[in-house]
Amino acid sequence: MAKLHKKPPRLRLRLYIAGHAPNSVRAIANCRAICDEHFASGHELEIVDLLEHPKRAVADGVIVTPTLIKLLPLPVQRVIGSLSDTNQVLQALSSR
Amino acid sequence: MKIQSPHLKMTKALTGIQGFDEITDGGLPRGRTTLVMGGPGCGKTVFALQSLVNSAHVNKESSIFVAFEESTKQIVANAATFGWDLPALAKKKLFFLDARLSPEVVKSGEFDLIGMLNVLEAKAKEIHATRIVFDGIDVLLGLLDDPTAERQELYRIRDWLVQTELTGIITQKTGAIDADQRYGFLQFMVDCVVVLRHQVQDGSAFRNLRVMKYRGSGFTGDEFPISLTAEGMQLTNRGPAELKYTVTNERISSGLPRLDHMLNGGYYRGSNVLISGAPGTAKSTLSGLFAAAACKRGERTLYVSFDEGAAQIVRNLQSVDIHLAPHLKSGLLEMYSTRTRGPNVEDQFGALRTKVREHRPRCLIVDPLSALSAKLSHLASADAAQQFLDFLKAEGITVVNTSLMNGISTDEATATGISTIADTWIHLSYVVQDGERNRALTIVKSRGTGHSNQVRELTLANDGVTLTDVFVAQGKVLMGVARWEWEQEELAGAKRTKVAAELKRLQLQLSQAEAAARLQVVQTEMEARSAEISVLADATGSASKLLKTDRAVLRRMRHADEDVRVATRTGSAKNGTRKNIAAGAL
Numbered sequence: 001m002a003k004l005h006k007k008p009p010r011l012r013l014r015l016y017i018a019g020h021a022p023n024s025v026r027a028i029a030n031c032r033a034i035c036d037e038h039f040a041s042g043h044e045l046e047i048v049d050l051l052e053h054p055k056r057a058v059a060d061g062v063i064v065t066p067t068l069i070k071l072l073p074l075p076v077q078r079v080i081g082s083l084s085d086t087n088q089v090l091q092a093l094s095s096r
Numbered sequence: 097m098k099i100q101s102p103h104l105k106m107t108k109a110l111t112g113i114q115g116f117d118e119i120t121d122g123g124l125p126r127g128r129t130t131l132v133m134g135g136p137g138c139g140k141t142v143f144a145l146q147s148l149v150n151s152a153h154v155n156k157e158s159s160i161f162v163a164f165e166e167s168t169k170q171i172v173a174n175a176a177t178f179g180w181d182l183p184a185l186a187k188k189k190l191f192f193l194d195a196r197l198s199p200e201v202v203k204s205g206e207f208d209l210i211g212m213l214n215v216l217e218a219k220a221k222e223i224h225a226t227r228i229v230f231d232g233i234d235v236l237l238g239l240l241d242d243p244t245a246e247r248q249e250l251y252r253i254r255d256w257l258v259q260t261e262l263t264g265i266i267t268q269k270t271g272a273i274d275a276d277q278r279y280g281f282l283q284f285m286v287d288c289v290v291v292l293r294h295q296v297q298d299g300s301a302f303r304n305l306r307v308m309k310y311r312g313s314g315f316t317g318d319e320f321p322i323s324l325t326a327e328g329m330q331l332t333n334r335g336p337a338e339l340k341y342t343v344t345n346e347r348i349s350s351g352l353p354r355l356d357h358m359l360n361g362g363y364y365r366g367s368n369v370l371i372s373g374a375p376g377t378a379k380s381t382l383s384g385l386f387a388a389a390a391c392k393r394g395e396r397t398l399y400v401s402f403d404e405g406a407a408q409i410v411r412n413l414q415s416v417d418i419h420l421a422p423h424l425k426s427g428l429l430e431m432y433s434t435r436t437r438g439p440n441v442e443d444q445f446g447a448l449r450t451k452v453r454e455h456r457p458r459c460l461i462v463d464p465l466s467a468l469s470a471k472l473s474h475l476a477s478a479d480a481a482q483q484f485l486d487f488l489k490a491e492g493i494t495v496v497n498t499s500l501m502n503g504i505s506t507d508e509a510t511a512t513g514i515s516t517i518a519d520t521w522i523h524l525s526y527v528v529q530d531g532e533r534n535r536a537l538t539i540v541k542s543r544g545t546g547h548s549n550q551v552r553e554l555t556l557a558n559d560g561v562t563l564t565d566v567f568v569a570q571g572k573v574l575m576g577v578a579r580w581e582w583e584q585e586e587l588a589g590a591k592r593t594k595v596a597a598e599l600k601r602l603q604l605q606l607s608q609a610e611a612a613a614r615l616q617v618v619q620t621e622m623e624a625r626s627a628e629i630s631v632l633a634d635a636t637g638s639a640s641k642l643l644k645t646d647r648a649v650l651r652r653m654r655h656a657d658e659d660v661r662v663a664t665r666t667g668s669a670k671n672g673t674r675k676n677i678a679a680g681a682l
Contacts, residue, residue, distance in 0.1 A: 018211045018214060021208060021210045023205070023206050023208050024210075050211040050215065054214055054217075054218040055218070057214075058193075058219075062211060063197060063212050064207040064208065064209060064236070065209075066207060066211075077202070078198070078200070078202065079203070080204070080207045080239075081204045081206055084205030085205055092202040
């Protein structure tokens with residue numbers, strides 16, 4: 001167990017939203033709430049508006065909005081939807 | 097808000113799917129949405145993809161294909177059987193968006209397609225796309241697990257299509273338990289609905305296509321059989337309701353001079369000839385003759401055979417002095433051999449059409465058409481055969497079909513539907529007689545041709561094929577050895593008759609001579625008699641005169657002296673003799 005005390009990499013998230021669409025607005029709020037509550041110690045959250053950066057979405061293979069991508073720690077994990085189901089989101093973010 | 101005046105005339109976008117563009121009078125509604133629905137394996141993706149490919153090839157327009165179900169790689173691989181060259185297109189004119197969500201994706205709450213549509217809009221602008229396909233969108237929307245939300249997203253797509261003025265195709269699965277309930281509204285939402293159906297009849301698979309709805313346009317609402325060929329999907333249309341073909345009076349040889357003669361000069365160009373008969377009645381031989389004759393005239397010819405390899409046919413025909421090999425070599429003749437079992441009937445006819453388009457023959461042989469029509473007990477395939485023949489007729493191709501048939505039973509013949517549209521029907525049969533099996537040829541029908549109603553015997557030999565008159569004796573048709581015997585018999589009989597006639601003639605001559613001779617005798621006799629008569633008459637006349645004189649003399653003498661009497665004794669003795677003769681005569 002002692003060996004695992006090595007500090008895990010910081011949580012890096014990217015959230016794709018579509019302007020002020022209801023699902024997107026809800027997702028931003030939900031995501032922030034979850035991060036503040038469970039990953040207060042350290043996390044990075046980048047919010048990308050797909051309406052402004054469609055090419056980034058294509059590059060990231062984003063089909064639906066909102067899409068949350070956990071970039072780090074690996075493995076990369078995606079969550080789609082307004083992130084209203086906190087348990088589902090937490091499970092996805094803690095997957096390794 | 098400004099209301100724009102509607103387009104006066106709906107513009108359409110060709111799909112390049114043969115037959116579909118005809119029944120819809122120009123293809124899909126341009127700038128609007130078409131729903132393509134059907135069960136698994138019906139060809140929804142092919143339909144959608146082909147429409148995009150056609151747009152790229154023909155109109156030089158770009159398109160987007162959004163795949164929710166399969167990866168781009170899979171789609172390209174699946175479409176490789178069609179000569180579309182997707183990989184090249186995918187680089188320039190065709191943008192594939194892989195819209196599959198990996199199974200690891202976690203769903204939490206509701207999502208929407210705003211992002212995707214935005215990405216697509218940007219892409220459409222970038223490549224100047226005019227068409228877009230959403231293939232298998234139910235896979236994605238099913239994740240919403242909320243019919244209302246699903247409906248909302250589909251309406252979003254529809255509105256987006258209207259706004260972007262892209263010609264859209266949405267494919268939708270049918271047959272799933274709740275699909276109809278769930279997506280039934282789609283049919284009302286879109287402007288055009290195409291229904292694909294897959295059915296299995298007697299173990300044969302059929303695909304059909306039907307246009308269910310087409311806002312603002314006329315269309316043919318019938319269900320049409322479709323086939324998937326090397327060129328893609330095609331409809332096998334029933335053809336125009338009105339039969340309009342250009343007909344010619346040109347006759348072309350059947351390859352058998354006697355048969356040409358029986359048909360008043362051969363087959364009509366562009367007609368379709370059915371040669372039916374039991375196995376081994378030389379149907380293929382007649383086909384071969386026709387092929388060889390066509391090639392000799394320098395006409396491109398296609399020989400389609402089922403279940404028998406081309407090489408074998410060429411070899412077999414060689415044995416009856418029909419040589420196809422040189423024509424094969426020159427490229428004038430093409431032989432296409434295939435298996436009866438395998439693809440469904442529609443596809444087989446589709447493949448034949450493709451072959452015809454490739455080789456562009458003027459003469460075609462399908463040997464035997466009944467290989468396909470074996471499955472033709474049901475209407476759908478009979479239609480397919482008829483449509484294929486209609487197509488050939490429209491192209492002006494003269495076609496000789498053979499058909500395996502044991503008798504001219506109308507049931508069998510109408511079941512295949514071939515006989516009704518065959519212009520000339522030649523039936524070959526076996527006549528078994530006196531321990532022999534001989535081939536007989538009859539012309540059952542020949543439209544627009546006075547034709548011989550006589551049965552002919554067909555003989556095959558190393559030096560070729562010949563048609564011979566048959567003999568009818570005592571109500572029986574004689575063939576083979578019986579015919580030969582009859583011929584010999586006839587010859588002998590003729591000889592006998594001749595001899596008998598000669599004999600009779602001689603006899604008559606003899607009796608004539610005899611009669612003449614008798615006549616001579618009688619005549620001579622007559623002459624003799626008449627001579628006699630005249631002599632007699634003479635004699636009688638002079639005798640009575642004499643009598644008179646004698647009496648006068650007698651009286652005179654009686655009045656005279658005895659001396660005188662004595663003196664004249666000698667003289668009287670003389671007269672006395674005469675008197676006696678006369679008396680005898682009297």
